[in-house]
Amino acid sequence: MKPTLFPCLAACLLTGVVSAQTAITVYNDNFGVVRDSVPLRLDQGITETSYSGVTAQLEPESVVLRDPSGQVALSVVEQSYRGDPVDQMKLLQMFEGETIDFLKGEAVVKGKIVRAPAQVMAKNQYGNQYQKMLEPIIEVDGKLQTSLPGTPLFPSLGDDSVLQPTLSWKLHSPEQAALDAQLSYLTYGMSWKADYNLVLPEEGDDLSLTGWVSIENNTGKTFEEAKIKLIAGDVNKVEEVGASVRSRPALAFAMDVAEKAPQVAEKKFDEFHMYTLPLPTTLRDRETKQVEFVRAEGVKSKKLYVYDGANIPNNWRYYGGVNQNQSYGQNDKPDVAIYREFKNSEENNLGVPLPAGRTRFYRMDDDGQLEFTGENTIDHTPKNETIRVYLGNAFDLVGERTRTNFYRHPSQDLIRESFEIEVRNRSEEPVTVQVVEHLYRWSNWEIQNPSHRFDKKDAQTIEFTATVEPDGSQTITYTVEYTW
CATH class of the missing domain: 2.60.40 (Immunoglobulin-like)
Structure with a gap:
């Protein structure tokens, strides 16, 4: 069954339709x-x-x-x-140098605005600029004070306001x-984001997925009964140049929904994806509004355990020469990472474009309560792509990585080193752990005497698979020889 692009909540959306309706298209990037x-x-x-x-x-x-x-x-x-637009500060600036009335309790006092409050740029002791507020100076009965003597009563709005x-x-x-x-x-001042709640049952790996969009309005204006669209994707925006929006004919999107409830409609728009809220809604200034937009049941997922013990920095690779540094290679990271993976496909009860957002995972406890088990973010994900989310580190799994041998030939054209990676399982059930090894010294390498079968993931990464019995351990050994 395909996921439902869900009806908007009645509390969020108003059902009235007005002529000359305001329409808003909100993008991810403010x-x-x-x-x-x-x-x-x-x-x-x-x-x-x-x-x-x-x-x-x-x-x-x-x-x-x-x-x-x-x-x-x-x-x-x-x-x-x-x-x-005019406010109290601007009106005080307009009447600077003049005497106006101030309401103090039930009495009215006269005060001359010697200096109106203003925001100015100043420099601190380090030479850095910052905004500083100049206090007002008001003359009352021949004496100066640095605060307003009461609520100012302006005779007019001033000119050109x-x-x-x-x-x-x-x-x-x-x-x-x-x-x-x-x-x-x-x-x-306008943005939106997606959030996903993913719930696992007490036993098993089939997910229930609910997606929400949060629309934030900080534009200084309230939009009454507006038609709202959301664009998902990385739209390039040049600061100095205005932009325009092209329209295209709508594409049909098949959905399985109950009754005839209003639905969030999704379609491909140019090279992005557009989500249209079905009913007009009022979006007030400084308001954040949430709308449920997708729901799917029975999404098959699997848990992955990954041990990447070398802790090699992403930017630490060879640059025109062999990497002979020996400071890495020992038990830098004993933690075994937990990942949750699922495919965004129709066969897996999904198969809809998912905007970038935060994913929160929950597991049902045996007392019927949901417990939080981790969160992370996902990028914009088209259909038929696999989503893998890091959720934390396993409590009962420990990895230990040891370099057992290192040899460098006197001619400097060969390095040979050996490793031993032990994974210990202190839980009550067997687990399978993917052990990742990075071959970072040079582009030419050969694996010798591996204790387990491995897969080559890319030019500098291999991966072993270790199945560890309850309260047991598994040890992987191998030697790598670099030549240049």
Whole structure:
């Protein structure tokens, strides 16, 4: 049975549908695309108009304003963006040098704003810059104080101030027209992530997988009843250049779902994957909203034990010459790692593109309670790929790696060394451990006298398999000869 792209929770989504609906596409990397409707009444020639329903982190260069019907030859002559809505600090700065009223309890006192509060750049003793807040200086009854004497009562909003982030345009039209223009723009402060809960029964390795998406809005704007899409994938974004979004016809996605509940729809979009929430939702500023988007039962998995005892740094390889360092090779890491592996395929009751996110594993205890057994992250995973997740180290398994012999030929063209790797099992059941060995000294090598069969994984890695009985041990020995 295929996984269900799950109905959104009723607590998360609202069912109302409005005309000229706001639409949002959220990307993984702290940005999104907003599409909104702006009512316009255009005169023949130049019309000046403003729209104050945009975010506080809008990219002005990315703004597209157009007639979606293509009936009005609308062109933008000039555009300006004000992202500094008025607040108390800005009003105090506007009235700097003037005397205003302050409400102190039930009394009103007059104070002159000698200096308004402001954020300035300063340097510390090490020469590093940081933001510093300048305190206000207020004169009350001929005396100066560095705090406000009460709640300021401003006589007006001041000149040239805006209450919300605002786009203003000078628009040209060859004739009078009234239309609902489509406004699209990129904005920062918007992101989403995926989380997966994977539950194992008391006995066995068949998983129950539930996937959630968390959408975070820090744009400075609340989106009412918006249609929301999520893009999964590594979309390149250049900081200085605006971007646009291309649309494509929707692709059908077959799902097995009960009744006719609204479902999260998934499709391939360009070189990425898109998830569309089925119902409009309100996404408030500084709100994080979770929606369950995938569920699968009976996902077959297996536990892997891996002992990689050499602890060779990833960047420690030969660079044009043989590696003769002897500081590595002993029992650097006695821990045996635990991995959980499963295939993202239809045959395994999955087979849907899984966005990158955190995976949390649970196991059912014999008292019916779920216990946490480890977590890690996965990358964007297409269908039919295998997922392997590191979950920690085994308590009852111990590895010990010893270099038993080292020989370097006087001519410096041969190194021979021998190893003994012992894996001890102190549990009450047999286990199979994959023993990983790194051949890091040179590209030409030969394994001599191995005690167990091994597989060559790549040009510098081999892997042995050791099955260890309860309260028993297994010892692997081999010699490797490097020549150049």
